[in-house]
Amino acid sequence: MPSSATTPHPLRFGNFRAYLVGRFAAVLAQYSMMIVLAWQAYNVARETMTTAGASAQLGLIGLAQFLPLFFLTPVTGWAADHFDRRMITRFTLTLLTAAAGLLAFATYEGWVSLPLIFGIAAIVGVARAFNGPAYSALAPNLIPREVLPNAIAISSVVWQTGMIAGPAVGGYAYAATPWGAYALATGLYAAALVAMFFIGPVPQPPRDTSRHPVRQMIDGFTYVRTNRLVLATITLDLFAVLLAGATALLPVYARDILHVGSAGLGHLAAAPGIGAGATALWFSFRPMKTEVGLKMLGAVILFGLATISFGLTAFVPHSIAMEMGIASLVVLGGADMVSVFVRQSLVQLHTPDAMRGRVSSLSQLTISASNELGEAESGFLAALVGPIAAVIGGGVGAILITLFWARLFPELRLARTFDPPDIREADPSQEKAI
Template sequence: MTAPSPHRHPLRFGDFRAYLIGRCAAVLAQYSMMIVLGWQAYNIARETMTTAGASAQLGLIGLAQFLPLFFLTPLTGWVADHYDRRIITRLTLTLLTAAAAVLAFATFEGWVGLPLIFGIAVIVGIARAFNGPAYGALAPNLVPREVLPNAIAISGVVWQAGSIVGPALGGYAYAATPWGAYALAAILYGVALGAMMLIGPVPQPARDISRHPIRQMIDGLTYVRTNRLVLATITLDLFAVLLAGATALLPVYARDILHVGSTGLGHLAAAPGIGAGLVALWFSFRPLKNEVGIKMLGAVILFGIATIAFGCTAFLPRSIAMEFGIGALVVLGAADMISVFVRQSLVQLHTPDAMRGRVSSLSQLTISASNELGEAESGFLAALVGPVAAVIGGGIGAIVITLFWARLFPELRLARTFDPPDIRAADLSQEKAP
């Protein structure tokens, strides 16, 4: 297995470089803002509520971000397939910049409260509902098909680098001055907007005006439902990560279990990104090529085991609990990156460009369901049975779901490479030709 030749490397393409800069800045902004948003909401709630009640508020924040995405998904995918994807990302980044600026001003003036936090969470959910499909469908238009897996890996490196640095930036900025984290997020979103302005015209699928838009929106769901490999890949992430939402409860662990405060929260939140970033960096030069389905299943099982290990930090002596928890989260992030890389490569390469926006919107819905809705599930479950039982039980559930999915969708465990069957057949015929 060799690295791609330099003249075919994704970084040779200027539009893709601008895309990466914008993606990095946006991810830094997102993670620095959202980790502080949860921390601030939890602390505000703890002034008048018990740990269980404050944990439920974390669940409500996740729900506030997920519901707009859930209801808007059919529309956002259709929009990404019918309008300039660059313009969509620019508009949504402008909205996110404004939302972060409002939070910075409100925190600086001292009138931030739970209603404002929930309102901003809804706005962020709406912006991300349109941003995600456009971002996801735009990337394959910036590089040739043969280097797309490497481009996905590099994009994963950038994403995970942002997820490493973002929470730490947010936690440290909040510790220095609470409004600083949101001001930083607003600046970073502005940088992302500027980078997206540098991307030139890209291929846009021809608009289908012969059929009703609602029928076209349904086409994306139909395609996912009938392509069992894409369906298995998307739904495995949905149900496994939905259950194993350990990161949603990091504010609870940081304040009331490990007692490490906002600085410790930054360390914990950055740990999954460190593991994921290392794996993504490796894949950017040595991407997976063989037995991709089995490796994805194994990675999700490892994700569940790491979640259980993190949950068990509550039973360890305080002198080693923090270090053990960070180690478990590093492994969790590494396993998650393997799963993400395989999922994104399979979905992008098995989907026609004219339908990428709609399929990307459904993929984003499952990702958001596993993240934001997973946060809601974890918060509500923690309020019901306690945070420790919620984390450990979620890890066990992820393992069970993965084993069940391996049996329910044999297409997934039998997936050898990323190439669709028609491309593999063409390659074989060329090899046999004299």
């Protein structure tokens, strides 16, 4: 492997810098819109529904965004492996900009409604289904192979920071002016679109024209199923975050449990971003290099414990409930950053470029299942057993699934470094580290 003294830093490459700017703006817009959509839907529903009925609307919002991803995943992954990934992201970012702009206008004019919110949520789900795999698979095409691990680490940090900071941005913007939150998302999507036009021509993976597209779509599922390390990292996040959906119920906690309103929602939504940002800053100075599998497992367990702690805020004195909730969510965000950092790096580095779009689409499906479908699960469960039991039970479930996964997939426990097999074969000294 090239020495660190001769390996250029990924940020020296203009295409990669433009990619990072666009990716951060798009992810920030996406997750700020998600919290605003949920908060607005919950408030509109509470005007005519009980808390249980309004909680169910949160579940439907998550479902509206997840179903397009679920049905389109085979097509979107194949498309990312066969067409210019830059053009796919440009088209989808245009659609997302228009969707956010429409909601901003409707909210400003006062004719926003639940059907409109659900319709826009579905459009966002379709755009993201195509956008995510193309974005993820594009990054390794922008820099030389020898700097790929560092580039993936930086890209993962940017993505995760945007994902967790986005709800805070949306919450604060909505507290200032509801339509302004959507206007901000519109501007961020537009900025991401502009950044994508600064990326010049990039090499495309070889196209396999000898086999039917459906067969090629199935290849992505086959690769993930047979690569147990990739399968373990993808599915652990799926089931753990699917169960521990505390952030999906932040609108319920802010309005009806902690009684802190939209401003308090912004504080709660910001807390995971603070934890994620601090963890990302730590990684920038002390990058993770060893025992990556065990650290991922430990991080998911900590994620579950933090979720339980947040759920228990309903039982502590009101004077300290908000502080306890924020502290729990800070820890939750930091633990989630560790988990996603490890998962994204392992999946990208252990997947051939010609297969990256299809594998990325499956990874995105599990992320969406854990987030949007997790929102649906949390919303429906909260309507059934109450939000407090839903949050605490989800945290316990995340811990149990992690312990089970550690036993079911020993490959994850034994993953010492991020190095893929071909790098270890080229440098036998790495073999002892796995």
